[in-house]
Amino acid sequence: MDGTPYDFRTPKQVGTTKLDTCYTDLVRKDGVATAEVNQIQVWVDDTHKFIQVYTDDGAPERPARAGISIEPMTSAPNAFNSGDGLITLDPGQTYRGSWGLRI
Numbered sequence: 001m002d003g004t005p006y007d008f009r010t011p012k013q014v015g016t017t018k019l020d021t022c023y024t025d026l027v028r029k030d031g032v033a034t035a036e037v038n039q040i041q042v043w044v045d046d047t048h049k050f051i052q053v054y055t056d057d058g059a060p061e062r063p064a065r066a067g068i069s070i071e072p073m074t075s076a077p078n079a080f081n082s083g084d085g086l087i088t089l090d091p092g093q094t095y096r097g098s099w100g101l102r103i
Contacts, residue, residue: 011036014068019055022077026051035070040103044072047097049085052077072099 001007005017009027014037026033031046035053044051050073056066074097075085087095 008035014055017055018057019053019068021053022073023051023053024049024076037068037070040101042070042072042099042101044099045097047095048072048074048099050074050076 006019006021008014008023023035026044026049028046032043033048033051034041034043035051036042042051052069052071052073054069054071056062056068057064059066073085074087074095076082078084079086089095
C-alpha cells in the first residue's frame, strides 16, 4: 500500500477514496494504535491487530458518502479459514481487550 491512495500512515483527507479495507501492522505508541476521522479518534489496544475501514458509497438511495466506519478487529477478515489473528479459547479461558473513542 506504500504511496497508494489507501496509505494513511501519514494523516491526510480520505476525500473521495472508497474504502473497504483492512489495515494491519498498525503504528502504535505505548501499545495503542489510533485511527481518526473528522476529529473522532478510535483507539485500540495491542490485542486488536487489525482495523477495518469502510466508506458507505454504494447504495443509490443514500447520499454518495453516507458515512465512514472504523471497526477494531482482533483477527483478519476470513480468519475462520486463514487463522490470521484468530483467537480460540478453551473452556474456562477468557479474552480481554479494549478499544474506545476520543472526541
